Amino acid sequence: MQIRSLKISKEIQKILSLQILKSPAFITILNVKMSKNLKNAMIFFSLFGPEELCKKTLHWIKFNSASLQHMLSQNLKIRHTPNLSWYFVNNKNEGSIINKII
Secondary structure (H helix, E strand, C coil), rough: CCCHHHHHHHHHHHHHHHHHHCCCCCEEEEEEECCCCCCCCEEEEECCHHHHHHHHHHHHHHHHHHHHHHHHHHHCCCCCCCEEEEEEECCHHHHHHHHHHH
């Protein structure tokens, strides 16, 4: 079951990464965690851009969540499409560490 969960989460990450290019700010899908029964997917993401665009993007995600889930149902080859839960990861500290390294 663990291997199937990993495959599905990677596929969800790939599909969503292509679809979120339409969002106002730059979104990075950091991780997708599946529940044990594969009925729920937790999407962890970060945003990059001006604060106003990030707020618009959070609204865009909330507004388009159902259509993104429908799009997943058309592309995933599983019986039930998982419910999507979105989790914003504010990693400004990590960004500043990366900038210091560069």
